[in-house]
Every structure is written in structure tokens, then in C-alpha cells.
Amino acid sequence: MQLIETDDGSYTLLDPDRQETYHSKFGALTESDQVYLRNSGMHQRLQAQQPTSILEIGFGTGFNFVHTANHALKSDCALQYTACEFQPVNREIALELLIHNVPHAKTLCVFTADAIHQISSSEQATLFFDHQTQLNLHRVDAHQHSLPESSFDAVYLDAFSKKNNPALWSTDFLCKLRQALKPDAKLATYCVNGEFRRALNAAGFRFRKLPGPKGKREVLVATPD
Numbered sequence: 001m002q003l004i005e006t007d008d009g010s011y012t013l014l015d016p017d018r019q020e021t022y023h024s025k026f027g028a029l030t031e032s033d034q035v036y037l038r039n040s041g042m043h044q045r046l047q048a049q050q051p052t053s054i055l056e057i058g059f060g061t062g063f064n065f066v067h068t069a070n071h072a073l074k075s076d077c078a079l080q081y082t083a084c085e086f087q088p089v090n091r092e093i094a095l096e097l098l099i100h101n102v103p104h105a106k107t108l109c110v111f112t113a114d115a116i117h118q119i120s121s122s123e124q125a126t127l128f129f130d131h132q133t134q135l136n137l138h139r140v141d142a143h144q145h146s147l148p149e150s151s152f153d154a155v156y157l158d159a160f161s162k163k164n165n166p167a168l169w170s171t172d173f174l175c176k177l178r179q180a181l182k183p184d185a186k187l188a189t190y191c192v193n194g195e196f197r198r199a200l201n202a203a204g205f206r207f208r209k210l211p212g213p214k215g216k217r218e219v220l221v222a223t224p225d
């Protein structure tokens with residue numbers, strides 16, 4: 001696994017076997033902020049101090065979590081963040097990336113890298129950063145994992161591309177995500193391809209394409225029908 005600098009100066013990881021990066025090469029921080037935190041409506045929700053529950057598919061380096069949790073902490077808002085990851089990355093590499101990308105939240109970065117390390121040797125970890133910020137990490141194949149019903153305000157669907165992760169873009173899996181979402185929740189993702197959009201409709205979502213960050217013309221947000 002290799003750390004690389006993206007166009008906005010933030011780091012991401014390159015998986016040389018799959019030839020995929022963990023975030024956009026055009027800007028990891030920009031992608032995390034726009035595609036996930038803002039498009040999902042969670043930026044506004046946290047700012048309005050509404051306690052928030054987020055599910056992430058593909059925890060990876062933990063960067064989406066740190067970026068979101070940092071905003072929750074600044075907004076003094078409760079956050080419960082649940083994530084599935086079947087191949088935890090190395091603690092040291094995650095820590096280097098996180099501290100580079102979010103230098104003013106060093107304690108949160110260490111907390112997150114330690115959480116990744118913890119699920120390398122156990123299947124589940126429930127950790128509190130403070131009394132308002134909870135991280136529930138599952139080392140599991142998300143497709144096989146059972147999710148609680150009507151529980152999340154947003155899902156960040158951040159799996160690798162369909163080529164490497166077909167099951168996580170399927171109608172079958174999207175039905176499972178839909179059941180896990182609250183009625184007015186949002187699913188945010190970078191993926192807009194036609195087959196995925198048809199799978200969203202078949203799973204009972206309606207979607208909107210939104211302008212993407214640099215390097216990606218469009219991204220997508222979906223809500224249960």
C-alpha cells in the first residue's frame with residue numbers, strides 16, 4: 001500500500017494490486033468534504049446540532065470518519081458512526097495519512113488509527129472518542145453483514161469500483177442499505193454509472209446527480225422512495 005499526494009495536497013492510499021486509490025486522485029479532502037459530508041446533508045445536520053448516525057461502507061484509512069467527526073466536534077453535536085471494513089489497513093500508514101490531512105485533530109487521528117489496529121485482531125470494536133462521539137467498527141464483508149433497521153441518517157457508500165467490488169453496488173445490497181436507513185436519510189456516493197442507477201431504482205431509491213468535485217463531472221445522492 002502506497003501513500004500518494006492528491007491534487008489538493010491531501011494524501012490518499014494507492015492499492016497497487018487493484019490499481020485503485022482510496023479517494024479521488026484529484027483531491028482526497030475535497031472528495032470527503034463534498035461527496036460525503038456535504039452532499040449527504042450531514043454537514044448541515046451536525047451544524048444544527050441534531051444527533052446523527054452515519055453508516056460507512058468501506059472504512060479504509062478512516063479519513064471520511066475523521067473529517068466528519070472533526071466537524072461534529074466543532075459543532076458540539078453527538079455522532080454515532082458505524083463502518084464496515086473487511087481489510088483493515090496498517091495502523092502507521094493510516095496515522096501518517098490522517099495527521100497529514102487533518103493536522104489540527106491529532107488526538108482524533110490517533111484514536112482512529114488505533115481503532116483500525118484494534119479490528120485487525122478482533123471482529124468488532126465500539127469506541128468512544130468523547131461522551132458524544134462513538135465509533136462502531138466491524139471487520140466484516142459488508143455484503144454478508146446484517147444491519148439494524150431504520151437506524152441511519154446517512155450512508156457513505158465508498159466501496160471500490162464495481163470492477164473490484166460488484167456485490168456492493170448490487171440491487172440486493174442496496175435493498176439492505178435502504179432498510180437500514182431512516183425514511184428521510186440520504187445515501188451519498190461518487191458512483192453514477194447507469195447500472196448502479198438502475199440498481200438504485202430497483203432497490204426503492206430515487207436519486208439526484210450533483211456536480212462532482214474536480215476530476216468527476218457528476219456524483220450522486222439518493223433517498224428512500
Ligand SMILES: C[S@@+](CC[C@H](N)C(=O)[O-])C[C@H]1O[C@@H](n2cnc3c(N)ncnc32)[C@H](O)[C@@H]1O
Nearest residue numbers: 058059060061062063064085086141142158160
Ligand atoms: C475506496 S476505499 C474507502 C476509503 C475510505 N472511505 C477512507 O476514507 O479511507 C474502499 C474500502 O472498501 C473496503 N471494502 C471493499 N470491499 C468490502 C466489503 N465487501 N466489505 C467491507 N469492506 C470492503 C476496502 O478494503 C477499502 O478499504
